Amino acid sequence: xxxxxxxxxxxxxxxxxxxxxxxxxxxxxxxxxxxxxxxxxxxxxxxxxxxxxxxxxxxxxxxxxxxxxxxxxxxxxxxxxxxxxxxxxxxxxxxxxxxxxxxxxxxxxxxxxxxxxxxxxxxxxxxxxxxxxxxxxxxxxxxxxxxxxxxxxxxxxxxxxxxxxxxxxxxxxxxxxxxxxxxxxxxxxxxxxxxxxxxxxxxxxxxxxxxxxxxxxxxxxxxxxxxxxxxxxxxxxxxxxxxxxxxxxxxxxxxxxxxxxxxxxxxxxxxxxxxxxxxxxxxxxxxxxxxx
Amino acid sequence: xxxxxxxxxxxxxxxxxxxxxxxxxxxxxxxxxxxxxxxxxxxxxxxxxxxxxxxxxxxxxxxxxxxxxxxxxxxxxxxxxxxxxxxxxxxxxxxxxxxxxxxxxxxxxxxxxxxxxxxxxxxxxxxxxxxxxxxxxxxxxxxxxxxxxxxxxxxxxxxxxxxxxxxxxxxxxxxxxxxxxxxxxxxxxxxxxxxxxxxxxxxxxxxxxxxxxxxxxxxxxxxxxxxxxxxxxxxxxxxxxxxxxxxxxxxxxxxxxxxxxxxxxxxxxxxxxxxxxxxxxxxxxxxxxxxxxxxxxxxx
Amino acid sequence: xxxxxxxxxxxxxxxxxxxxxxxxxxxxxxxxxxxxxxxxxxxxxxxxxxxxxxxxxxxxxxxxxxxxxxxxxxxxxxxxxxxxxxxxxxxxxxxxxxxxxxxxxxxxxxxxxxxxxxxxxxxxxxxxxxxxxxxxxxxxxxxxxxxxxxxxxxxxxxxxxxxxxxxxxxxxxxxxxxxxxxxxxxxxxxxxxxxxxxxxxxxxxxxxxxxxxxxxxxxxxxxxxxxxxxxxxxxxxxxxxxxxxxxxxxxxxxxxxxxxxxxxxxxxxxxxxxxxxxxxxxxxxxxxxxxxxxxxxxxxxxxxxxxxxxxxxxxxxxxxxxxxxxxxxxxxxxxxxxxxxxxxxxxxxxxxxxxxxxxxxxxxxxxxxxxxxxxxxxxxxxxxxxxxxxx
Numbered sequence: 001x002x003x004x005x006x007x008x009x010x011x012x013x014x015x016x017x018x019x020x021x022x023x024x025x026x027x028x029x030x031x032x033x034x035x036x037x038x039x040x041x042x043x044x045x046x047x048x049x050x051x052x053x054x055x056x057x058x059x060x061x062x063x064x065x066x067x068x069x070x071x072x073x074x075x076x077x078x079x080x081x082x083x084x085x086x087x088x089x090x091x092x093x094x095x096x097x098x099x100x101x102x103x104x105x106x107x108x109x110x111x112x113x114x115x116x117x118x119x120x121x122x123x124x125x126x127x128x129x130x131x132x133x134x135x136x137x138x139x140x141x142x143x144x145x146x147x148x149x150x151x152x153x154x155x156x157x158x159x160x161x162x163x164x165x166x167x168x169x170x171x172x173x174x175x176x177x178x179x180x181x182x183x184x185x186x187x188x189x190x191x192x193x194x195x196x197x198x199x200x201x202x203x204x205x206x207x208x209x210x211x212x213x214x215x216x217x218x219x220x221x222x223x224x225x226x227x228x229x230x231x232x233x234x235x236x237x238x239x240x241x242x243x244x245x246x247x248x249x250x251x252x253x254x255x256x257x258x259x260x261x262x263x264x265x266x267x268x269x270x271x272x273x274x275x276x277x278x279x280x281x282x283x284x285x286x287x288x289x290x291x292x
Numbered sequence: 293x294x295x296x297x298x299x300x301x302x303x304x305x306x307x308x309x310x311x312x313x314x315x316x317x318x319x320x321x322x323x324x325x326x327x328x329x330x331x332x333x334x335x336x337x338x339x340x341x342x343x344x345x346x347x348x349x350x351x352x353x354x355x356x357x358x359x360x361x362x363x364x365x366x367x368x369x370x371x372x373x374x375x376x377x378x379x380x381x382x383x384x385x386x387x388x389x390x391x392x393x394x395x396x397x398x399x400x401x402x403x404x405x406x407x408x409x410x411x412x413x414x415x416x417x418x419x420x421x422x423x424x425x426x427x428x429x430x431x432x433x434x435x436x437x438x439x440x441x442x443x444x445x446x447x448x449x450x451x452x453x454x455x456x457x458x459x460x461x462x463x464x465x466x467x468x469x470x471x472x473x474x475x476x477x478x479x480x481x482x483x484x485x486x487x488x489x490x491x492x493x494x495x496x497x498x499x500x501x502x503x504x505x506x507x508x509x510x511x512x513x514x515x516x517x518x519x520x521x522x523x524x525x526x527x528x529x530x531x532x533x534x535x536x537x538x539x540x541x542x543x544x545x546x547x548x549x550x551x552x553x554x555x556x557x558x559x560x561x562x563x564x565x566x567x568x569x570x571x572x573x574x575x576x577x578x579x580x581x582x583x584x585x586x587x588x589x590x591x592x
Numbered sequence: 593x594x595x596x597x598x599x600x601x602x603x604x605x606x607x608x609x610x611x612x613x614x615x616x617x618x619x620x621x622x623x624x625x626x627x628x629x630x631x632x633x634x635x636x637x638x639x640x641x642x643x644x645x646x647x648x649x650x651x652x653x654x655x656x657x658x659x660x661x662x663x664x665x666x667x668x669x670x671x672x673x674x675x676x677x678x679x680x681x682x683x684x685x686x687x688x689x690x691x692x693x694x695x696x697x698x699x700x701x702x703x704x705x706x707x708x709x710x711x712x713x714x715x716x717x718x719x720x721x722x723x724x725x726x727x728x729x730x731x732x733x734x735x736x737x738x739x740x741x742x743x744x745x746x747x748x749x750x751x752x753x754x755x756x757x758x759x760x761x762x763x764x765x766x767x768x769x770x771x772x773x774x775x776x777x778x779x780x781x782x783x784x785x786x787x788x789x790x791x792x793x794x795x796x797x798x799x800x801x802x803x804x805x806x807x808x809x810x811x812x813x814x815x816x817x818x819x820x821x822x823x824x825x826x827x828x829x830x831x832x833x834x835x836x837x838x839x840x841x842x843x844x845x846x847x848x849x850x851x852x853x854x855x856x857x858x859x860x861x862x863x864x865x866x867x868x869x870x871x872x873x874x875x876x877x878x879x880x881x882x883x884x885x886x887x888x889x890x891x892x893x894x895x896x897x898x899x900x901x902x903x904x905x906x907x908x909x910x911x912x913x914x915x916x917x918x919x920x921x922x923x924x925x926x927x928x929x930x931x932x933x934x935x936x937x938x939x940x941x942x943x944x945x946x947x948x949x950x951x952x953x954x955x956x957x958x959x960x961x962x963x964x965x966x967x968x969x970x971x972x973x974x975x976x977x978x979x980x981x982x983x
Contacts, residue, residue: 002809004809005805008805008809009802009805012801012802012805016799016801031399037399091575091579092342093344093399093402094344094528094531094532094536095532095579097344097525097528098525098528098529098571099571099575101529101571102567102569102570102571102575103572104568105564105565105567105568105571106565106569108631109564112562112631112635113562116636117633117635117636118636118851118854119636119821119825119851119855120854121825121829121854121855121856121857123857131833133835134835138804138805138834138836139833139835140834141833143833144833213829214798214826215826215829215852216855217633217821217825218632218633219633223797226406226410226521229403230403230407233399233400237399254799254802255799255801255802256802258793258802258803259802259806262791262792262794263418263792265794265797266414266417266418266794267411267414267415267418270407270408270410270411270414271407273407274407274408277395277396277400277403278392278395281395281396281397282400314684315684316680316681316685319676319677320681320685323676323677417794417795418765418794420770424765424766424767425698425795426672426698426701426766426767427672427698427702429705511702511706512705513675513701513702513705515673515675515701515702517671517672517698520673523673557667563667564631
């Protein structure tokens with residue numbers, strides 16, 4: 001592989017990883033702090049994408065779609081948390097897996113009824129529809145660059161919130177010991193609701209950003225869901241930093257796997273996950289308490 | 293006592309179907325009974341040992357593919373030869389995957405089982421030599437007539453149930469339940485809990501292998517789709533529906549799901565939503581499943 | 593106005609519980625089984641095929657061969673794991689007279705296993721797997737859609753005629769993609785073309801960036817691909833976004849653009865594909881069909897709908913010859929074999945292996961629509977490798 005091709009693939013891998021991080025970050029928070037295994041996370045990604053398509057088709061602007069869509073996702077997250085997730089906090093893994101699996105089926109039917117089963121394209125905003133040169137024959141669309149940039153910004157913002165704000169402190173405290181947090185008089189219920197809504201919004205936003213790239217179609221959340229879990233587990237449950245590095249690792253493994261070991265490519269990501277877990281049973285940066 | 297009567301009635305009813313000779317019901321209930329075997333095996337893990345595994349379908353699929361390959365490539369057809377080989381293969385795979393997976397605990401364990409399931413799925417899905425995504429035909433089935441296959445499945449179901457009940461009533465079963473309750477405590481009492489869990493994993497894997505062998509015999513067709521995590525998820529649903537930790541509950545859960553899938557489609561186009569609503573309702577309001585109804589259903 | 597599926601299914605369910613003898617008065621209803629996806633990624637195809645079949649039946653007054661049609665539909669979810677059970681439901685449970693479908697070739701393989709054994713009259717309305725009219729061919733199995741070979745082999749000639757002798761292949765690595773590539777290579781090699789690289793993408797992955805970068809570095813004359821549905825939509829967009837569209841011409845079988853032109857937008861402009869149908873085909877049958885389909889469903893017809901439409905028209909003609917007697921198997925098969933209809937795709941007839949003999953058109957996307965440039969291959973007949981039909 002020539003150097004220029006290698007660099008291009010590096011960019012591809014990082015870009016893929018950054019988008020995965022956006023989806024997985026919400027999952028690792030919900031998983032780490034609330035202790036809930038949420039299989040419906042991929043559905044939030046799908047809902048975000050469908051909302052982006054539907055709103056941008058109606059208003060003519062993807063930006064407007066995102067501005068309306070993200071608060072909509074927050075609302076959806078709050079509703080789902082109150083109605084379904086809240087009942088799972090004290091339940092075992094099997095119940096969590098199955099309840100959220102049921103939610104996936106419901107969301108799929110909802111999508112089919114509301115928006116039909118066709119494939120839809122989403123146009124990038126005119127301001128970002130140009131391309132930049134990348135090597136001799138290849139170009140890089142501005143929208144991809146923008147998406148990667150947005151993911152990095154969000155990652156930095158999350159880090160700031162978690163490390164530097166009171167809210168972030170409560171999140172970290174809740175991740176290690178929810179009971180203690182409650183005993184200290186902090187409204188854990190409100191904390192959990194907010195976190196879940198944030199996680200939902202992050203997944204939805206990822207869907208909105210990805211919609212112009214992946215097109216919008218039934219079942220688009222499934223593959224993303226599995227990969228998100230892989231990223232979260234590799235990085236360590238509850239660790240945003242872990243999710244970041246896990247996502248980059250997955251993105252690079254997938255990209256280079258496709259080019260260097262095409263026959264083995266699909267299994268590559270799972271092999272990496274298994275290998276990491278065997279080396280570090282709690283993921284790269286995971287320190288979640290036992291019993292989760 | 294109620295449980296005994298119910299089980300006996302079900303066994304007799306299923307046997308009676310054999311006499312009807314109806315093409316549809318023999319295949320439909322044959323498939324449903326295979327689902328029962330899968331559910332019972334998974335309950336050993338989930339209900340009695342407290343291990344949620346997403347690899348159950350992988351062992352099901354491995355045994356099915358083993359039969360297809362043994363028959364097509366090596367010409368081995370006789371059930372006396374192929375059945376033990378396929379079960380041994382599934383059990384060996386469970387040993388390896390179990391040993392590796394059990395190095396992780398809690399949710400990480402679930403994810404590692406998922407990883408191995410997906411790797412196996414892709415192995416079969418992406419290899420043209422193994423049939424690829426179109427699957428393989430079993431050129432010559434160990435049991436040829438539909439009726440004979442049905443009877444064999446019925447016998448296997450009864451055998452698996454009785455065997456597992458016996459195992460669970462023995463001291464080994466008590467240890468498993470202790471591990472489910474509090475693994476730390478069992479370890480401090482001196483039990484090598486990981487070894488006990490591994491044995492449970494292998495037994496479950498072997499029963500899944502029996503189910504896979506029977507499925508390949510019944511339909512003469514194997515496909516990677518049988519190996520995916522979605523299939524494992526469906527088996528978990530049957531365990532929940534029936535009531536985990538009862539062994540017979542999940543078997544009824546499997547029968548119930550089979551009937552719902554069959555008739556649900558005739559009721560509404562959105563039968564998927566129906567199943568979803570059922571699953572959610574059971575998780576929230578009927579946590580002990582059907583078996584809970586039998587025993588009276590306390591909360592949680 | 594489409595008939596309520598629920599009502600029909602309910603009626604079908606009830607009638608399946610009653611003994612046949614009760615329907616003594618008048619000829620028994622003709623039960624046609626539909627093994628199609630009504631949920632999941634391929635649901636749109638399932639609905640289009642079904643609605644086109646019902647449209648054709650309505651045009652025949654709801655009767656084929658003098659018998660009233662009764663539809664029995666099962667959602668196969670495009671899941672091969674559930675296929676044997678679903679086929680069993682239709683054949684043994686609902687006891688359909690004729691089985692039609694499916695979309696997914698994995699489901700088709702499971703179905704073929706069973707219908708060959710049970711000798712049920714089967715019409716494959718979409719799955720293009722070669723084996724169906726090849727190694728697994730049978731007298732009672734017909735196909736009204738296409739074989740994978742037919743949609744890809746003619747494209748080789750198109751590239752050769754344009755002087756593009758060095759091509760890269762990129763495809764989803766499952767039977768549809770593999771067979772398409774094999775057919776293309778067959779035609780391409782004959783004309784002296786060379787394949788620079790074959791890029792097999794695991795199915796159904798849609799992450800193409802890594803491979804597109806590879807293609808950019810290889811600089812071939814052209815690229816021939818197989819993708820369909822949402823994956824095709826993404827691929828075409830990614831291809832354009834990577835700057836390859838102007839540099840390296842993109843070709844594929846028609847599935848690259850069928851049903852997803854809207855989603856692809858400007859990225860699809862200028863792409864040439866070969867397929868046995870095009871929306872803009874200028875013949876009377878097509879115009880009539882598209883107008884009627886739009887009127888009854890509000891959607892635009894596509895290549896999948898055409899297969900459904902033709903299936904019922906073919907059955908109408910054949911059943912007429914045997915006066916609706918599905919029990920007269922030999923006569924019915926002979927009638928089907930000799931059927932000729934004016935399909936929206938052009939003149940339609942069956943080959944000896946029971947696959948359609950049809951013209952393959954060269955299409956190009958112009959202004960967001962498929963323009964027909966001409967006929968890439970006239971009367972294309974699938975080679976039917978390995979077919980041994982005992983009569």
